[in-house]
Structure formats: C-alpha cells, structure tokens
Amino acid sequence: xxxxxDIDRLVVDVYGVFxxxxxxxxxxxxxxxxxxxxxxxxKSLLAKFLVGxxxxxxxxxxxxxxxxxxxxxxxxNEMKYTRQWVQQSxxxxxxxxxxxxxxxxxxxxxxxxxxxxxxxxxxxxxLTRFKCQHLRLRNPQTLSGGEAQRVLxxxxxxxxxxxxVLDQALGRLSPEATYQVLxxxxxxxxxxxxxxxMLEHRLFPAADYCQQRVLLNEGSASPFGEQLPASLVQHVxxxxxxxxxxxxxxxxxxxxxxxxxxxxxxGQACSL
Amino acid sequence: xxxxxxxxxWFWYSVSALFLPLPILIGWSVVPVAIILIWxxxxxxxxxxxxxxxxxxxGLWLVHSHWLQSLFSHSGxxxxxxxxxxxxxxxxxxxxxxxxxxWLQKVPTQVFVAALFSxxxxxxxxxxxxxxxxxxxxLKQQLAAIKEAQSARGVSFxxxxxxxxxxxxxxxxxxxxxxxxxxxxxxxxxxxxxxRRYPHRTVLKPIFEHRWEPFLRVVLxxxxxxxxxxxxxxxxxxxx
Numbered sequence: 001x002x003x004x005x006d007i008d009r010l011v012v013d014v015y016g017v018f019x020x021x022x023x024x025x026x027x028x029x030x031x032x033x034x035x036x037x038x039x040x041x042x043k044s045l046l047a048k049f050l051v052g053x054x055x056x057x058x059x060x061x062x063x064x065x066x067x068x069x070x071x072x073x074x075x076x077n078e079m080k081y082t083r084q085w086v087q088q089s090x091x092x093x094x095x096x097x098x099x100x101x102x103x104x105x106x107x108x109x110x111x112x113x114x115x116x117x118x119x120x121x122x123x124x125x126x127l128t129r130f131k132c133q134h135l136r137l138r139n140p141q142t143l144s145g146g147e148a149q150r151v152l153x154x155x156x157x158x159x160x161x162x163x164x165v166l167d168q169a170l171g172r173l174s175p176e177a178t179y180q181v182l183x184x185x186x187x188x189x190x191x192x193x194x195x196x197x198m199l200e201h202r203l204f205p206a207a208d209y210c211q212q213r214v215l216l217n218e219g220s221a222s223p224f225g226e227q228l229p230a231s232l233v234q235h236v237x238x239x240x241x242x243x244x245x246x247x248x249x250x251x252x253x254x255x256x257x258x259x260x261x262x263x264x265x266x267g268q269a270c271s272l
Numbered sequence: 273x274x275x276x277x278x279x280x281x282w283f284w285y286s287v288s289a290l291f292l293p294l295p296i297l298i299g300w301s302v303v304p305v306a307i308i309l310i311w312x313x314x315x316x317x318x319x320x321x322x323x324x325x326x327x328x329x330x331g332l333w334l335v336h337s338h339w340l341q342s343l344f345s346h347s348g349x350x351x352x353x354x355x356x357x358x359x360x361x362x363x364x365x366x367x368x369x370x371x372x373x374x375w376l377q378k379v380p381t382q383v384f385v386a387a388l389f390s391x392x393x394x395x396x397x398x399x400x401x402x403x404x405x406x407x408x409x410x411l412k413q414q415l416a417a418i419k420e421a422q423s424a425r426g427v428s429f430x431x432x433x434x435x436x437x438x439x440x441x442x443x444x445x446x447x448x449x450x451x452x453x454x455x456x457x458x459x460x461x462x463x464x465x466x467x468r469r470y471p472h473r474t475v476l477k478p479i480f481e482h483r484w485e486p487f488l489r490v491v492l493x494x495x496x497x498x499x500x501x502x503x504x505x506x507x508x509x510x511x512x
Contacts, residue, residue, distance in 0.1 A: 051460075051464070053460040053463075055456075080464075081464060081465065081466040081469070083464070084464055085460070085464060087457065089457070091410075091413065092454050092457045092458055092461065093457065093458075093461035094461070095461070095462065095465065095467075096406050096410060096458065097385055097389070097399060097402050097406055099381075099382040099385070103476075106476055107465055108464075108465035108466055109474070110473045110474045110475075110476060111395070111465055111466040111467050111468075111469055111470065111473050112466050112469065112470070112473075112474075113470045113472060113473055113474050114474055115474070116474055116475075116476055119474060119476060120476075141410060141413055155465065156464075159464075159465065159466070
C-alpha cells in the first residue's frame with residue numbers, strides 16, 4: 001500500500017526558539033495516526049508542516065526527508081486541497097463569503113469547477129452524514145462551536161482529501177458527538193482511502209481510532225503502542241483510573257489493556 | 273433586475289446629481305428620500321440617512337458659514353448664511369447616501385455577493401469586492417468575544433458616555449490585532465478549499481438577468497459620459 005506520510009529524521013528549526021524533531025513517521029494510505037502532546041509540544045507546527053501551510057520565513061532550516069502524498073514538502077511548500085487541515089477555531093476557517101451552511105460546504109467543490117450535479121451529491125452526503133441537514137440554511141458565523149466544527153469537517157471532507165489533519169478539531173463537541181463525527185470520518189476514510197492525522201492533548205477518543213500513536217514532547221516524537229509510557233501523564237489528558245496506574249509505574253500491559261477497555265469504544269461499522 | 277443593474281442605476285443617479293443646477297438638484301435629492309419614506313420596508317432606513325446627513329450638514333455649515341470665524345475674530349458682522357455651493361454639496365451627498373440606502377434595501381448583501389461570484393469577474397476580484405460587505409458578521413462575533421474577555425478582566429462597558437468612550441481602546445486594539453493575526457489562518461483555509469485554483473468556478477445558483485439589462489447598463493454609463501461632457505462644455509463656455 002502507498003505511503004501517505006514518509007518522514008525520516010525530520011528536523012524543523014524555528015530560529016533556535018523551538019525545534020521540531022528529529023522525527024520519523026510513516027503512515028500508509030487509509031491509516032490513522034495520533035500525535036499526542038501538551039501545550040507547546042509542537043503539534044500545530046507539525047500540522048502546518050504536513051499540510052504545507054508553514055511559511056518559509058517562519059523557520060530557520062529544515063533537515064531530513066519529508067514526503068506527503070508522494071510530494072517532497074521540503075521543496076514544494078504549498079497548500080493543496082488534497083491535504084485538509086481542520087483547526088481548533090472553526091469560525092476562522094470558514095470562507096467568509098457564504099451565507100448558508102449549504103453554500104459554505106459547496107464552496108470548495110465549486111472552486112474545483114466540478115459539475116453541479118457532482119457538487120450537490122457531495123454536499124447532500126456531507127450534510128446527511130454529519131447530521132447538519134437542519135443547519136442547511138443557517139449562517140455559518142451564527143453556529144455554535146460544536147455545530148461549526150461539524151460543518152467545517154463537512155467542508156473539509158467534500159473536497160475528497162487524501163490526507164486529513166485534525167488539529168484538536170473535535171474539542172468543542174460533546175463526547176457522544178465526537179464519536180459520531182469520528183465514525184463519519186471513518187466512512188470517508190474507507191471510501192476515499194484517505195489517511196488521518198489526529199493531533200490531540202487528550203488520549204481519548206484518538207487512541208480508539210488510531211492504530212499508530214506518537215507522543216510529542218517539546219518537539220521530539222516517541223512512538224508508543226499498547227504499552228503506555230509513564231511520561232504520558234505529564235503531557236496528555238488521561239482518564240483518572242489510567243493516570244493512577246501509570247503513576248504507580250506498575251506497567252503491566254494486561255492491566256493497562258484492561259483499564260483501557262472501558263474507554264475503547266471501537267469505530268462503528270460504516271453504515272451510512 | 274440583476275444586482276449589477278441596480279448598482280449602475282444608483283451610480284448613474286448619484287453621479288448625475290453632480291452635474292445638475294441647484295433648483296433641479298433639490299427635486300433630484302427629494303426623490304430617493306421620498307421613496308424611502310413611501311416604501312414601508314425601507315422606511316427604517318430614514319433614520320440612517322438622518323444620522324449621517326444631519327451631523328454632516330451641521331459640520332458643513334459650521335465650517336463654511338464663517339459663523340465660527342466671525343465669533344472668534346470679534347467681528348461685528350455675524351453671518352449665519354451658508355454659501356450656495358455648500359448647499360449643493362450637501363444635497364449631492366444626500367442623493368448619494370439616500371440612493372445607496374435604496375440600493376441596499378433592494379439588493380441584499382447575499383444576493384450581491386452571489387452575483388459577484390457568478391459574474392465573469394476573476395474569483396479573486398469578486399472576493400475582494402465582496403470583502404467589505406462580509407466583514408460585519410465576522411467583526412460582530414470577534415467584538416462580542418473581546419467584550420466578554422475584557423469584562424472578565426474588569427473593564428466596564430456600562431456607565432456614562434465618557435466611561436463608555438474610554439472602553440473603545442480596549443475593544444478596538446485587540447480587534448485590529450486579532451483581525452491581522454487571523455489573516456494567515458483565513459488565507460490557508462481558502463487555499464485548502466482550492467480558492468483561485470481555477471480561473472472559473474461552478475455556479476450553482478445563477479442570478480437571473482433579463483436580456484436587456486446589459487444594454488441598459490451600457491446606456492446608463494454612456495449617459496453619464498454625455499452628461500459629464502455637456503457639463504464640462506457648459507462650464508468652459510461660462511468661464512470663457
């Protein structure tokens with residue numbers, strides 16, 4: 001299977017103030033990757049870098065190898081519609097020139113000059129899947145935080161991206177709505193063979209959906225699997241029970257797996 | 273009618289006011305004001321016209337009537353009369369403003385923005401033209417968030433007029449800085465949604481236009497040229 005992300009010993013230096021990396025990340029097409037980290041760990045910098053939104057003037061130098069969707073992002077640093085980046089603040093990412101949610105979702109496909117019928121199908125599918133039909137005629141700027149995040153995710157996914165970067169993009173949703181939205185993204189992932197990178201400061205629900213997990217601490221990345229590192233407690237928001245076990249340093253993998261199980265809901269089958 | 277036709281009509285009517293002699297100008301300026309008053313849906317806009325034109329009139333009168341000058345120079349002759357050109361200027365501004373209010377009433381912002389995006393204009397230019405019309409909602413929301421944050425820090429937005437005036441700085445300075453900081457995020461978001469990727473985009477909801485409307489727009493613009501030319505010629509003969 002083709003690699004969506006192929007990053008090898010990548011170092012991004014922000015004028016000696018902050019250094020991201022060295023990090024090595026590989027993500028196959030259709031796979032999910034979770035990058036956990038606290039405030040100032042470099043999550044948003046990594047997100048910018050992955051989608052090509054990092055301005056050249058913002059960094060001193062970049063070393064290593066970085067291929068995203070087959071193109072070298074060290075040389076070709078520009079935003080592309082195949083890489084969608086959804087950030088924490090939804091209102092800033094609206095086009096600003098659409099007066100209804102329906103038009104807002106259609107804005108991207110219209111820019112791609114797709115046939116009108118194709119656009120309507122994409123918009124209807126997104127509205128239905130993200131349960132936004134009742135918001136269809138609302139002004140995007142008047143939506144609540146959670147509604148705005150749903151609409152923004154719909155806007156990103158109607159572009160049919162190959163890489164979706166969620167930079168704490170679900171923070172305004174209720175726990176139940178978060179799982180619903182992640183299930184919808186799962187459907188799109190299966191259909192479009194899109195890869196997802198979730199950048200989170202909370203372990204759940206990202207750990208539930210992502211096969212690969214990385215802890216980002218002051219720019220340096222360390223992958224982890226079932227065996228949770230004790231340092232996770234300092235940087236990531238964890239359920240209380242799990243936190244207690246990790247602090248006791250009795251890292252019995254069976255015990256952790258047992259503790260994790262109540263939080264691991266598992267992705268729902270795509271039935272949409 | 274198409275929003276662009278209304279826009280050209282407004283433009284023709286407002287610019288024509290510049291070429292008219294005072295007696296005709298008075299009647300010319302009464303027309304849009306009368307329509308605002310007669311048209312029930314537009315009637316509320318008369319307050320906006322008054323709020324803009326009355327202080328403007330007072331300001332023009334204070335500056336040009338020489339009343340202030342005679343007051344401070346302790347001159348025995350105090351003149352309250354305003355020169356004719358000031359009256360004409362005020363009437364021209366009234367035509368511009370009242371006719372613009374009618375245009376705004378007839379063409380809602382969303383229809384005009386839709387017309388811009390479905391026109392033959394390049395997408396970037398259409399967005400640039402629509403920009404000022406779109407700022408209202410976004411600034412309103414940012415302002416509400418800043419107000420909330422400043423209230424939490426103890427800034428009071430109630431009280432006397434002077435106290436409220438003092439709160440303008442803690443409101444406007446973060447608004448300005450935040451708007452500038454948000455530009456990068458907004459431009460990245462537009463890039464991600466393939467904005468300006470292709471010279472033309474799909475139009476889902478085309479704005480209806482009669483066949484004769486482009487012709488009417490050209491005629492109105494030609495009328496302006498003729499009026500302007502005639503006015504220039506008349507002035508040249510008069511001075512010469």
